[in-house]
Amino acid sequence: MGNNDLYMTTDRAKKAADEILEMADAAIKASPADETEIVVFANDSALTRFANNQIHQNNFERNAEVSVRAAIGNRVAKSSGNAVTPDGMKALVEDAYRMAQVSQEDEDWAGLPKGEFEYPIKVDFFENTAVLTPEDRAKQLKGVFDLAGDAYQAAGTLSNTVVTLGVVNSHGVKTVCNTTSGKFTVLYTGSDSSGYYEDFQRDFSKMDIAALARIAIDKAEASKNPSSEVGVGKYTVVLEEEAVATMLMFLSWLGFSAKMVHDQESFLVGKMGEKITGGDITIYDDATDARTMGLPFDFEGVPKQKLMLIQNGVAEGYAHNWKTAKKDGVASTGHYIGREEPLPVNLVMSPGDKTKDELIASTDYGVLVSRFHYPNVVNPMETVITGMTRDGTFLIENGKITKGLKNFRFTQNILAALANNEGLTREQRFSSAFFGGGAVVPVAKIKDFNFSGKTDF
Amino acid sequence: MKELTDSFLNAAQTSGVQYGDIRVIERAHEGIGVKNGKVEELQRDSDSGFGVRVLHKGCWGFASSRELSPNEVARITRLAVEIAEASATLKKEDVRLVDEPVHQETWITPVQEDPFAVSIEEKLKLMLAANEEMRKVTGVTNVTTSTDCFREHQWFVNTEGSDIEQTIIEAGGGIEAVAVRGNEFQRRSYPNSFRGQYHTAGFEVVRSYDLIGNAQRIASEAVQLLDAKECPSATTTLVLDGPQLALQVHESIGHPIELDRVLGSEAAYAGMSFATLEKKGNFKYGSDIMHVTADATLPGGLGSFGFDDDGVQSQRVDIIKDGIFLDYLTNRESAHIAGNSRSNGTNRADGWNRIPIIRMTNINLEPGEGSFDDLIADTKDGVYMSTNRSWSIDDRRVNFQFGTEIAWEIVNGKLGQMLKNPNYTGITPEFWGGLDRICGPDEWVIWGTPNCGKGQPSQVAHVAHGVAPARFRNVQVGIRG
Ligand SMILES: [Zn+2]
Numbered sequence: 001m002g003n004n005d006l007y008m009t010t011d012r013a014k015k016a017a018d019e020i021l022e023m024a025d026a027a028i029k030a031s032p033a034d035e036t037e038i039v040v041f042a043n044d045s046a047l048t049r050f051a052n053n054q055i056h057q058n059n060f061e062r063n064a065e066v067s068v069r070a071a072i073g074n075r076v077a078k079s080s081g082n083a084v085t086p087d088g089m090k091a092l093v094e095d096a097y098r099m100a101q102v103s104q105e106d107e108d109w110a111g112l113p114k115g116e117f118e119y120p121i122k123v124d125f126f127e128n129t130a131v132l133t134p135e136d137r138a139k140q141l142k143g144v145f146d147l148a149g150d151a152y153q154a155a156g157t158l159s160n161t162v163v164t165l166g167v168v169n170s171h172g173v174k175t176v177c178n179t180t181s182g183k184f185t186v187l188y189t190g191s192d193s194s195g196y197y198e199d200f201q202r203d204f205s206k207m208d209i210a211a212l213a214r215i216a217i218d219k220a221e222a223s224k225n226p227s228s229e230v231g232v233g234k235y236t237v238v239l240e241e242e243a244v245a246t247m248l249m250f251l252s253w254l255g256f257s258a259k260m261v262h263d264q265e266s267f268l269v270g271k272m273g274e275k276i277t278g279g280d281i282t283i284y285d286d287a288t289d290a291r292t293m294g295l296p297f298d299f300e301g302v303p304k305q306k307l308m309l310i311q312n313g314v315a316e317g318y319a320h321n322w323k324t325a326k327k328d329g330v331a332s333t334g335h336y337i338g339r340e341e342p343l344p345v346n347l348v349m350s351p352g353d354k355t356k357d358e359l360i361a362s363t364d365y366g367v368l369v370s371r372f373h374y375p376n377v378v379n380p381m382e383t384v385i386t387g388m389t390r391d392g393t394f395l396i397e398n399g400k401i402t403k404g405l406k407n408f409r410f411t412q413n414i415l416a417a418l419a420n421n422e423g424l425t426r427e428q429r430f431s432s433a434f435f436g437g438g439a440v441v442p443v444a445k446i447k448d449f450n451f452s453g454k455t456d457f
Numbered sequence: 458m459k460e461l462t463d464s465f466l467n468a469a470q471t472s473g474v475q476y477g478d479i480r481v482i483e484r485a486h487e488g489i490g491v492k493n494g495k496v497e498e499l500q501r502d503s504d505s506g507f508g509v510r511v512l513h514k515g516c517w518g519f520a521s522s523r524e525l526s527p528n529e530v531a532r533i534t535r536l537a538v539e540i541a542e543a544s545a546t547l548k549k550e551d552v553r554l555v556d557e558p559v560h561q562e563t564w565i566t567p568v569q570e571d572p573f574a575v576s577i578e579e580k581l582k583l584m585l586a587a588n589e590e591m592r593k594v595t596g597v598t599n600v601t602t603s604t605d606c607f608r609e610h611q612w613f614v615n616t617e618g619s620d621i622e623q624t625i626i627e628a629g630g631g632i633e634a635v636a637v638r639g640n641e642f643q644r645r646s647y648p649n650s651f652r653g654q655y656h657t658a659g660f661e662v663v664r665s666y667d668l669i670g671n672a673q674r675i676a677s678e679a680v681q682l683l684d685a686k687e688c689p690s691a692t693t694t695l696v697l698d699g700p701q702l703a704l705q706v707h708e709s710i711g712h713p714i715e716l717d718r719v720l721g722s723e724a725a726y727a728g729m730s731f732a733t734l735e736k737k738g739n740f741k742y743g744s745d746i747m748h749v750t751a752d753a754t755l756p757g758g759l760g761s762f763g764f765d766d767d768g769v770q771s772q773r774v775d776i777i778k779d780g781i782f783l784d785y786l787t788n789r790e791s792a793h794i795a796g797n798s799r800s801n802g803t804n805r806a807d808g809w810n811r812i813p814i815i816r817m818t819n820i821n822l823e824p825g826e827g828s829f830d831d832l833i834a835d836t837k838d839g840v841y842m843s844t845n846r847s848w849s850i851d852d853r854r855v856n857f858q859f860g861t862e863i864a865w866e867i868v869n870g871k872l873g874q875m876l877k878n879p880n881y882t883g884i885t886p887e888f889w890g891g892l893d894r895i896c897g898p899d900e901w902v903i904w905g906t907p908n909c910g911k912g913q914p915s916q917v918a919h920v921a922h923g924v925a926p927a928r929f930r931n932v933q934v935g936i937r938g
Contacts, residue, residue: 006536047914048543051721055544059914060520060536061810063506078500082523095501102578104496104585134518134543142547155724157913187725196725263492263599264637340497373728376847378860378880381642384938386858388851409849409856409882413938436915452936453882455856456731 007131008044008162013178016042017164020084021176024168027089033070033097035112037169038089039299039338041065044130047159048137053145058134067299067338070096071112075103110326113300114171121288121296121304125162129180129204132160144186144213152220154213156186160204167301175301180204181293186213187391188220192457193404195219196371196391198242200293200430200438219370219392223404228454230395230405236366236422237449238359238396241431244441246372247385247414248283248347249433254380254414256285256309256317258324259341267383267415268315275313277418280352283310285319285335285344291430291440292346297334304334307344313419319344347439352424359423359445361399367408367451368394368401372434383414387434388455409453420447462614464527465509468534469616474541476512476554477534478615480766481505481525482809487573490603491584494592498603499577506809509537515551516544521810554789555799557769559617564763565624567756568659572606572628575660580604583668584630590672591634596680598637600672603652604630604663607919609808619768627759627919629655629905630663634676636683643682643877645675645862649700650845655905655919656757678863681875688864688879690935694839695881696832696928701861702822703904703922704845709885710742710749711820711920713854714776715803715911716785716795722814727911728852731885732782737795740782743889748823749777751786753802758819758921759905762805766813769802776820780889786815807916814912819903821923825895829926832896834870840934841865841872842879858882858936881934888929896925 008016024038042064049057066089067080077099079092137158148154159182166176182204187196197216201207239247255266287294287304297303300322308316319335320328321342335342360368375387386409393405425442432438461481469477483505490498507530508521518541520533584602591600607627614620631653633646648654648666656662697705713730717723732740742749753771755761762771767789775783785795788804806813833841842861850857864879865872903923910917 006532006539045914049913051724052549054547054549055516056722057812057814058516058518058540058544059812060533060540061914062522062524063504063810064523065504076496076499078498080500080502082504082506084523099499099501099577102576102581103499104581106495108495134540135546138543138546145547153721153724155721157725159914185725189721189724189729263635265599265635265642269637270639340492373852374849376849376860378847378938379642379878381637381640382938386847386849386936386938388849388856390852407851407856409851409858411858411936411938416938450938453856453858455851455853456884457853457855 009131010125010127013125013162013164017166017176017178020164020166021168021174023086023089024166025174026086027093028168028170030090031070031093031097033072033100035071035170036093037069037112037300039067040084040166042084042164044162047157048134049157050141051155052153053148055138066092068092068096070100071109072100074105074107074109075100076106076109077103108323108327110323112169112171113173113302113322117173117303119175119296119303121294123177123179123296124202125178126180126203129160129182130162132204140209143210147213147217148188152188152190152217154186154188159183165295167297169301173301175297177296182207184209184212186216188217190220190224192226193220193223194391195223198432223392223394226404226406228406232451232453234448234450236363236447238363238366238368239444239446240370241429241441241443242371243369244349244444245431245439246375246433248349248439248441249437250375250385251383251414252344252347254383256319256344257341258318258320258328261318262324262327267381268318271315274315276315276415277310277313278421279313280424281310281313281418281421282350284308284348285346286348287346289348289440292348294346298336299338300336302332302334302336307333309344345437349439349441351426351428351442353426354423356425356443359425359443360396360401363396364398366396367405368396375434378411384411385414386411406457407455408451410450411452412450417446417449422447458612460527461507461525461530462612464530465534468531469511472538474511474513474538476616477510478613479507479509480809481507481612483610484808485608486605488605489580489584490601491588492601493599494588496581508809509534510812511537511541512552513538513541514545515548516541517552518544519812552790553793555792557789557800559619560764560768560770561620563622566626566657568626569661570659572660573608587632587668587672590669591632591676594673594676594680596636597634597676599635600676601633602668605652613768615768621764621768623763625657625762626659627655627657628660628662629653632668632672632675634679636679638683641683643679645679646844647671647675649904650862651908655759655907657759657761658757682863682877685875685877688840688876688935690937692931692933694836694928694930695932695934696836696839696841696867696926698843698926699902699924700904701842701845702924702927704848705859706820706822706922706924707906708848708850709854709857711817714785715815716787716791717815719785720791720794723911726913731853731855736782738783741780742777742782742886743780744892745780746825746895747777747780747889747892750774750821750823751776751801751818752821753818755819755903758903759907759919760818760921765802765804766806767800767804769800772802774801786817788815805918807918811916816918817909817920819921819923822895824898824901824925826897829896829900832894832926832928833867833872836867836870836928839867840876840879841867855885879934880936881932882936883932891930891932893928893930895927900925
């Protein structure tokens with residue numbers, strides 16, 4: 001097996017990227033609109049999904065989104081499809097143009113991006129990741145299933161993706177990039193406990209699947225026979241990376257966006273320049289940090305830039321796209337994501353100076369949380385969210401992890417939690433957030449974290 | 458079309474697969490959004506492609522492509538077989554499909570007014586007018602109006618001889634007002650939150666909502682909420698309106714009865730279920746008045762269709778009767794594990810590029826008796842909550858917490874003061890055990906949930922819940938951060 005004809009090799013990806021630019025250029029030149037933009041996001045995605053120590057769903061997808069914005073004066077409309085062909089692009093341009101004709105004037109329209117943009121971020125393409133076969137993925141998973149033995153069931157995903165993102169507009173923006181990524185997630189579930197771990201790499205060979213699986217099963221093993229002795233209330237918690245990343249992504253959705261600030265719907269309204277978290281909290285968006293798996297430019301071709309959001313606890317900034325930037329008389333920060341609200345998606349939280357063991361050792365009585373499940377917003381302006389703990393919740397007594405605990409519901413103000421920070425690790429990891437996205441974050445120790453309910457497992 | 462499906466059947470036969478199907482799909486969406494008098498969203502989206510699923514050596518393989526040519530169908534079918542072979546190297550048990558009759562049929566959503574035939578100008582006019590009405594209310598910060606319509610045209614052919622052409626059309630929309638003062642954020646939506654109410658139907662449903670007629674009331678309520686009393690923290694009697702009860706059914710009944718969750722398929726992502734196999738036929742899910750159905754045959758729900766993506770005909774099934782848990786949502790590969798000889802037709806894919814997995818159809822709490830006014834008059838004291846604002850539930854669907862946009866006190870059989878920031882929490886079987894009255898058929902509405910997430914790679918399903926307002930005893934309300 002391993003028939004390379006089936007996959008996107010380096011050469012094929014390059015050729016496809018060149019063709020995309022050429023086709024888009026031609027379609028834009030023929031456009032009747034005042035301004036036209038074509039964005040192509042093409043992907044070859046393979047994902048092997050497993051549960052109960054066997055592969056149960058095994059997928060391959062070749063798709064693309066071709067998205068056209070057309071403007072006639074200040075009237076703008078959008079049309080998208082998935083045919084990466086000259087005719088397909090032409091049809092979308094005409095459709096967007098016809099819709100723009102019947103739209104209303106928008107005095108905030110800033111035009112499409114103009115500029116002699118430089119793109120300092122270079123992303124890599126790893127052919128080994130692009131041509132990974134289903135058999136290659138299955139071979140890696142054998143060890144994952146063997147590790148489960150009789151006591152555990154392994155579930156998760158092993159996936160590899162090739163992405164091409166191209167942006168061309170009628171003001172001369174013309175850029176494209178090809179990149180690859182691999183992702184592994186694993187959950188081991190036993191009779192009364194579970195443990196999870198995950199990793200992302202652009203280069204599949206950098207992933208040590210066996211080592212990652214070992215971390216997950218060790219967590220499941222350590223949280224066996226969970227106790228319900230800890231009641232609801234406020235506790236010191238040590239939040240591992242996934243929980244911290246989820247809190248950061250929620251902050252992003254709740255307000256690090258110029259559009260939300262303009263509409264008075266961001267928690268940052270009236271708080272800029274003020275201290276909103278503890279002094280050792282610094283959060284920024286930075287696609288130049290390769291760990292964030294960032295792309296060189298946003299979905300309107302503007303170079304991504306490092307953007308300070310919270311510096312030493314002080315609210316410093318929020319994301320702009322071309323349109324919101326014009327309204328504020330500033331430059332776009334490169335955060336257009338295809339809709340009105342710009343959004344930081346390459347978040348980083350600065351590290352501290354501790355190890356995770358030190359954070360635990362300094363805790364007399366507290367709870368270690370591995371992950372959150374299904375959080376949602378309770379109060380957006382106060383950044384209050386509620387959710388569950390999941391896959392490894394532990395009691396810390398006298399500086400040591402003593403036992404597994406049944407899961408809690410939390411109802412907690414994120415900014416207040418970051419104000420109650422009592423230490424961060426010097427190590428950071430990229431970790432995904434529950435509803436998508438992710439962040440590069442340390443482990444955080446936080447006091448007075450509010451567990452408002454419990455569940456029976 | 459026949460060129461494509463024939464190419465698949467040939468390639469499948471050459472490979473000697475046990476079973477195979479192809480779905481060729483064209484999808485279209487049109488969305489319009491107006492915020493504060495400005496058109497912020499005016500867009501059409503479409504895509505087309507095909508997905509091939511083969512059962513080979515006891516395992517599934519799935520591959521899909523956007524390139525609609527017979528050669529690509531052959532390439533992708535070979536790839537699907539290669540994928541199934543890889544799965545088979547680590548196989549523990551063979552996939553076994555329960556029987557389904559061969560169907561050669563055409564099915565289409567009945568619509569009065571094709572939503573794609575209504576002009577953008579006309580839709581914009583309605584959206585702008587409803588927006589304008591809300592903006593007349595002093596104190597309102599942001600107002601949004603939106604409408605969406607969807608069409609999915611699918612050809613399904615399998616190696617058993619089924620050949621089904623199906624077109625599903627959906628339409629909907631809604632209005633939303635936000636009032637902000639300092640740290641205080643209040644929102645009201647109509648007919649439902651998160652872009653409104655949706656049906657498998659034509660544009661006639663959007664007209665029927667009377668968005669303009671409700672605009673000022675909704676905007677005023679958003680503003681009034683700023684000065685409303687905080688929902689007290691208490692254990693009390695709770696009355697839920699249709700939209701909130703629909704989501705309660707969705708999260709605490711619809712998801713736990715998905716058999717694939719029970720069997721662990723979703724363990725690493727959406728989670729599992731407390732409704733384990735030994736509970737089928739005997740578990741007391743809730744009070745005696747509880748009758749829950751899964752009904753894809755109902756007209757107008759987002760979970761209404763002719764055939765699922767296993768090629769199984771749509772059905773109506775009792776899920777809970779007299780409070781006892783009776784059945785799961787199943788597909789052809791899982792039905793026999795629950796002791797059923799036929800799938801109840803809930804295998805649905807989010808487009809051509811995703812495999813079908815078990816999804817809700819229309820999961821309904823069947824109506825009781827009497828009007829909403831009767832229900833309130835019959836309630837001495839408690840809280841009436843309306844319109845979902847937030848939801849969260851654990852990965853086995855036991856502990857949940859919901860917030861709604863607005864609530865009112867119930868005092869001596871009458872609605873009293875408006876309450877803000879209402880929320881409630883509970884444990885699934887205890888909560889449903891406290892259900893003691895459901896309004897009658899006149900109050901029963903199918904509420905659309907167009908944003909149900911599940912699966913990896915992720916799939917969004919459009920599902921629905923027919924419910925009438927209902928009352929629950931001894932519920933904890935007013936949880937604070
Ligand atoms: Zn759902």
